[in-house]
Amino acid sequence: MEVSVRALLVRRDGFTLQVEGCAADAAGTAVLGPNGAGKTTLLLALQGLLRAEGTCARPDRCAAVFARPAVLRGSARWNLTAVARSVLGVERAEAEKRAADALDAVDLRHAAEREARTLSTGQRQRLALARALVVEPHALFLDEPFANVDADGRPALRALVRDYAARTGCALLVATSSYADALALCARSFVLRGGRVVHDGPTAALAQVDDPYVRALLAEGPAP
């Protein structure tokens, strides 16, 4: 499965994003860049959630994790059951089972009956990841997915996403401010600045990129 776009042009609130080409498959593509560079806009445009010009191709079932997850009124478990039922069209019992499995996968079983809106930001990010995985997507769009997750929980969640993509061939696109995310999840990295791509190459070769943002990012090291 692959996500790709050519000649993308998005105008949004006075900001212009212009990308000649960008693609992602199961090997993962990271979208890096300073705040306001257009990372989130690129992800939204690729999912078809924003009005954009250009030729965009994506699989029929996509799922996104937003940087600030919004959840439905109701328990964490119900949030997943409702989405699984409406997206997959499965029976309630089947949806309940998938929801339970997804909660296990993100280590949120203990909070299954908690009101989702009262979960901490990090727990809500876990729930949003579970909500994306529960629909068994063919493309995953992650926007700063682990920014608020506790440091010792991040490696397991990265492994979860990595394994899911490897197992299913799901395309992976990750906008992140974390070098560790890019290293762990994405073979390729794009660097955006001011709505333009300033670098496109293997994540492993980011050290050779002459860009102040990239140098600062790598100087922090692949912190957990």
Next chain:
Amino acid sequence: MLGIAALSVAVSTIATMLAAVIALPGALWIVHGRSRARALLLGAYNAGLGLPPVAVGLAIAFSFWRSGPLGSFDLLYTPAAMVLAQTIIVIPLIGTLAVIALRGADPSLAMQLAGVGVPPSARFALLAREAAPGLAAAALAGFGRAIAEVGAAQMTGGNIEGQTRVLTTATMLAVGRGDFSGAFADVAVLLGLMLVAAAVALVLQRRWR
């Protein structure tokens, strides 16, 4: 008296439900749609808040008058005509309050549900569910306006005993006759019904806190 109260409740309940069914999709469109024409509908809802019931009653009475354009339907002075009038009067109120209720939810939620592939119909159902307490209040306000309304009920129903007499028109008639005990009894029942409706809405809202 029981029949009059029952008709009041029936006409107002049906009108409220019809108005909700008509106004809610419009409200969802205003809050979550993309078209510029949304402002027109919101403007219509807002303008309709000040719609005088006698104007609605007049329009319906004129349209359904025996020699009027819709006279062949033979609906004037029936509960159906009253329901029609109340529905039109209540739509702007429920629509406006529903827009406010729906705007109370996280503005990003609609996009995030779309982002995991929830189809539009299910998405709208979930977004309406998010706003359930506010929508219950909107329905209560609509019911209150419908059951308390007298001008349109008089003009479209005609206050025919046993057929179209409701609590408000019965009260008017009683006062006109100088029958104050009858009028007080009608108003007491009317107030009692409002308390019952408020209690039902309160129970719904507490469940959804």
